[in-house]
Amino acid sequence: xxxSSSTSRSSLTGWLYVSPLVGVLVPFFLAPILVVLAASFFGxxxxxxxxxxxxLANYVEVLHSALTLKLYLATIKFTVLxxxxxxxxxxxxxxxxxxxxxxxxxxIGLFLLCTVPFWTSNIxxxxxxxxxxxxxxxxxxALISTGVIRQPLEVxxxxxxAVVIAYVHQLTIFMIVPIFNAMARIDKRLIEAAIxxxxxxxxxxxxxxxxxxxxxxxxxSIFVVSIVxxxxxxxxxxxxxxxxxxxxxxxxxxxxxxxxxxxxSAVLLTLVLVAIVSLILRSVxxxxxxxx
Amino acid sequence: xxxxxxxxxxxxxxxxxxxxxxxxxxxxxxxADGAYCCFIGPSGCGKTTxxxxxxxxxxxxxxxxxxxxxxVVGLPPVQRRTAMxxxxxxxxxxxxxxxNIAFALQVRGQSKAERLRAADAMIEKVRxxxxxxxxxxxxxxxxxxxxxxxxxxxxxxxxxxxxEPLSALDEQLRVQMRQELRRMQRELGITFIHVTHTxxxxxxxxxxxxxxxxxxxxxxxxxxxxxxxxRDRYVAEFMGGQNVLSxxxxxxNGGSFLLKQGAREAIEVPLQARRGIGVGDTIDIxxxxxxxxxxxxxxxxxxxxxxxxxxxxxxxxxxxxxxxVMLDTVPDDEFVAxxxxxxxxxxxxxxxxxxxxxxxxxxxRPLA
Numbered sequence: 107x108x109x110s111s112s113t114s115r116s117s118l119t120g121w122l123y124v125s126p127l128v129g130v131l132v133p134f135f136l137a138p139i140l141v142v143l144a145a146s147f148f149g150x151x152x153x154x155x156x157x158x159x160x161x162l163a164n165y166v167e168v169l170h171s172a173l174t175l176k177l178y179l180a181t182i183k184f185t186v187l188x189x190x191x192x193x194x195x196x197x198x199x200x201x202x203x204x205x206x207x208x209x210x211x212x213x214i215g216l217f218l219l220c221t222v223p224f225w226t227s228n229i230x231x232x233x234x235x236x237x238x239x240x241x242x243x244x245x246x247x248a249l250i251s252t253g254v255i256r257q258p259l260e261v262x263x264x265x266x267x268a269v270v271i272a273y274v275h276q277l278t279i280f281m282i283v284p285i286f287n288a289m290a291r292i293d294k295r296l297i298e299a300a301i302x303x304x305x306x307x308x309x310x311x312x313x314x315x316x317x318x319x320x321x322x323x324x325x326x327s328i329f330v331v332s333i334v335x336x337x338x339x340x341x342x343x344x345x346x347x348x349x350x351x352x353x354x355x356x357x358x359x360x361x362x363x364x365x366x367x368x369x370x371s372a373v374l375l376t377l378v379l380v381a382i383v384s385l386i387l388r389s390v391x392x393x394x395x396x397x398x
Numbered sequence: 399x400x401x402x403x404x405x406x407x408x409x410x411x412x413x414x415x416x417x418x419x420x421x422x423x424x425x426x427x428x429x430a431d432g433a434y435c436c437f438i439g440p441s442g443c444g445k446t447t448x449x450x451x452x453x454x455x456x457x458x459x460x461x462x463x464x465x466x467x468x469x470v471v472g473l474p475p476v477q478r479r480t481a482m483x484x485x486x487x488x489x490x491x492x493x494x495x496x497x498n499i500a501f502a503l504q505v506r507g508q509s510k511a512e513r514l515r516a517a518d519a520m521i522e523k524v525r526x527x528x529x530x531x532x533x534x535x536x537x538x539x540x541x542x543x544x545x546x547x548x549x550x551x552x553x554x555x556x557x558x559x560x561x562e563p564l565s566a567l568d569e570q571l572r573v574q575m576r577q578e579l580r581r582m583q584r585e586l587g588i589t590f591i592h593v594t595h596t597x598x599x600x601x602x603x604x605x606x607x608x609x610x611x612x613x614x615x616x617x618x619x620x621x622x623x624x625x626x627x628x629r630d631r632y633v634a635e636f637m638g639g640q641n642v643l644s645x646x647x648x649x650x651n652g653g654s655f656l657l658k659q660g661a662r663e664a665i666e667v668p669l670q671a672r673r674g675i676g677v678g679d680t681i682d683i684x685x686x687x688x689x690x691x692x693x694x695x696x697x698x699x700x701x702x703x704x705x706x707x708x709x710x711x712x713x714x715x716x717x718x719x720x721x722x723v724m725l726d727t728v729p730d731d732e733f734v735a736x737x738x739x740x741x742x743x744x745x746x747x748x749x750x751x752x753x754x755x756x757x758x759x760x761x762x763r764p765l766a
Contacts, residue, residue: 300505302481305501
């Protein structure tokens, strides 16, 4: 029948359209997740070997451990602090670039300038904080020489403060880019219309810019939150081993060949992140905002 | 300071963006309180810049803008008591119709109950009650335009500035909204300043039509005066409805002069008292297209007609109540006769026919 053959052809075209995405997602996303999920239900012989089967013991162990809660609290603390600072800095940098730099070429130039630190590796950028924040670093030296303090501040490096500083440094760009993008799409005449109606600069920010940049804020928040929650390296280096995050625990587990418990922790973290991201998406209809 | 009247005076207003070229070049104009004023000109003639300067979104480089007796240069829009309706409306896309209209009251610190009541009254005035909770994207062009009008009018401005308010609408809606604008202006009793590039819109609406070219005012006056008595070739051609002919003055008689065009027969044009026209001057004259009558060669001219220019019909367009007949009367310029439908079809011409274009002698006017 002609109608059924045309239907099957159009469904074939549909599959062809999605095949590149499927080709990427299946091997690089779906398969690893399934492997981890399967591993989280397996038993372990304690020497890195997995015994196939179905057991909830790994989850029971992870959930019963007092350490898990402590690590989640620590990670959430870093996440919230990093989110607040990257949001504040990212929002105002984007705001400045979009609404205060009149020359568009200059705005794009300054925007690209924001990406310059990313031309070098993450690790170098992190390590470069050490001479600045260290006990004999620039900040301490300056404070001592101006007589503000007599003893060097220990809290600057290898502390939670240092961790947050490093995160903010690394991740602010992930806020700037989507917020800049959302703000750049705000019609400048809307701002003029608001001024015409008598709105102050703060009114414009509160009633026009923030609501209309919501999709960018949500996207940036998703980037920052998921990166911080999934990271252990920055915490490890910048806290000098003094703090840990959720992912550090799996790292330790993997180190002692406890793959199933590491897998169970990973599944748990994934669920927590999915919950957070869906919460963010619930407050902003990103799909609608982006197609607007 | 509270500006109570909406009369506007522009005195030597100039605006330059680059310090070299004046986008607005020494504009002087007086607009009466409660007038409907239309600025008209091609794009880039400075009309929108003038509007934006009156609104306070742009500062003049030189000159004064006086509203209700106060120089308002440097004041924000709120203190001028002006409100602007932006081109393509600039409605806040994330706010409902009601919130859009109440916005100005919100930023003035009115309580929620109070401002929503005022907004609802305004919504009723522009007949949008059933759409009050919709977002702008869910409205048609005409409805969006009414929201924009209501949003601008809610602060009870003395002057409402409209930047090409009808350009985003289709033809039929444009005519309808044109009437609505005029109705609102009468109802509110305030000064409207309307920028447009459509001459029909300007003459249909305005008490005062201001024709602009390259930052300068070419002619300002009541619609009929600008349309029927254009001052120069530019205004005549821009406003339309006129045939412009140029030639050399061959002879000046008491009340008229003769204009000679190449080898053609001289055209007799009545002399306006104030103008000094001498033999040998090159001048333009205008004859309204609906004053031109067409007769077949050999037929007698209608009474009062002196000049008869032989021409060939190059095109004919049926326009409903009249027929637009295009002629090759003048070598380089358009020459058109608007012949009433009934007259035309009593003895229709065809393309290629030779006719005599004539008019009652005193209908021709010399231009500056």
